[in-house]
Amino acid sequence: MRSIPLTFTCGAAVGVLGGMIGLGGAEFRLPLLIGVFGFAALSAVILNKAMSLVVVLTALPARLAAVSFSDLGAHWTVAVNLLAGSLPGAWAGASWAVRMRTATLYKVLAALMVAMAAALVLTHTTEPGALGLGAPVRAVAGVVAGFGIGVVAAIMGVAGGELLIPTIVLLYAVDIKTAGSLSLLVSLPTMLVAFARYSRDGSFTVLRGNLRFTGILAAGSIAGALLGGLLLGVIPNLVLIPGLAVILLVSALKTARHATPAAQTSRASGRAPRR
Known part of the structure; x- marks a missing residue:
C-alpha cells in the first residue's frame, strides 16, 4: 500500500485540497496516514508533523515574497504574543500525545x-472582524489562544x-x-518545539524508518498545493467548504473506530514500546 505512485498521488490530493482553501492540508493527510497507509496513531502524527514542516518551509519564501518584511516587521509583537503561548503548548501537546494510550x-x-x-x-463562511480588546486583555488572550493552538498542532501534527x-x-x-504570513512565522518554531x-x-524512530515514504508524500503535497493554488476559486466555497467538512x-468517524479493541488487534502497531 506504500507504492511510490499511490504515495505521491495521495500527497498531491491532500495538497490540492489544502491549496484550494489556502492551507497546507495536513488535517486531511492525517486520516490517510492512519486509514490508507496503516500507521498507528502516534506514528501518523509524527509523520504528519514532519511533512507539515516541509510544506511550511516551502511556503514561507513564497509568502515572504508576497508580503514584505516591513509589513511583517510592523506586526512582530503579534508573533511574539502568540509564540509565548504556542511554544509551551506544543511541548505540552506532544508530551500528552506520547503518554496517551493508543485508543485514547x-x-x-x-x-x-x-x-x-x-x-x-466558520472561518470560510463568515467574515471575521476584530474583537477590539484592550492591549492587556489582548495580550493574555493571545497567550491562551497560542497555547491551545500549540497543543492542537502538536497532537494532530499540523501547522495550525x-x-x-x-x-x-x-x-x-x-x-x-x-495574517497568513504571520501564521507561518508562528507555526515554524511551534512545530520545531513539538519535534x-x-x-x-x-516513537520518533518511525520517521527514520520511513524517510523515503515521507519524502514522496511531502513532494506530492507540495505539487498538489501548487496546483490547488491555481484552482483557487474554481469551485465555489459554498460547494467546496461543506464538502471538505464532510471529508x-x-x-x-473512521479514526474513532480504530480505538475499538477489535480494530487495534487487527492492525500492526507502528508505536514503539513504552519505556
Missing part, C-alpha cells in the same frame, strides 16, 4: 477532526494555520493576507 489518542484525534471541520466552515489565521484577524485586526519533544520518545467528519 485515536479518540482525541477524531474529536479534533470534528473541531477542525467546524473551524473550517486554520486556527492561527482567524485568531490573528480576530485578536489583532490584521488583514487576512498578512524536539517527540524526538525524546521511542473530515467521515475521517473522524
Whole structure:
C-alpha cells in the first residue's frame, strides 16, 4: 500500500485540497496516514508533523515574497504574543500525545477532526472582524489562544494555520493576507518545539524508518498545493467548504473506530514500546 505512485498521488490530493482553501492540508493527510497507509496513531502524527514542516518551509519564501518584511516587521509583537503561548503548548501537546494510550489518542484525534471541520466552515463562511480588546486583555488572550493552538498542532501534527489565521484577524485586526504570513512565522518554531519533544520518545524512530515514504508524500503535497493554488476559486466555497467538512467528519468517524479493541488487534502497531 506504500507504492511510490499511490504515495505521491495521495500527497498531491491532500495538497490540492489544502491549496484550494489556502492551507497546507495536513488535517486531511492525517486520516490517510492512519486509514490508507496503516500507521498507528502516534506514528501518523509524527509523520504528519514532519511533512507539515516541509510544506511550511516551502511556503514561507513564497509568502515572504508576497508580503514584505516591513509589513511583517510592523506586526512582530503579534508573533511574539502568540509564540509565548504556542511554544509551551506544543511541548505540552506532544508530551500528552506520547503518554496517551493508543485508543485514547485515536479518540482525541477524531474529536479534533470534528473541531477542525467546524473551524473550517466558520472561518470560510463568515467574515471575521476584530474583537477590539484592550492591549492587556489582548495580550493574555493571545497567550491562551497560542497555547491551545500549540497543543492542537502538536497532537494532530499540523501547522495550525486554520486556527492561527482567524485568531490573528480576530485578536489583532490584521488583514487576512498578512495574517497568513504571520501564521507561518508562528507555526515554524511551534512545530520545531513539538519535534524536539517527540524526538525524546521511542516513537520518533518511525520517521527514520520511513524517510523515503515521507519524502514522496511531502513532494506530492507540495505539487498538489501548487496546483490547488491555481484552482483557487474554481469551485465555489459554498460547494467546496461543506464538502471538505464532510471529508473530515467521515475521517473522524473512521479514526474513532480504530480505538475499538477489535480494530487495534487487527492492525500492526507502528508505536514503539513504552519505556
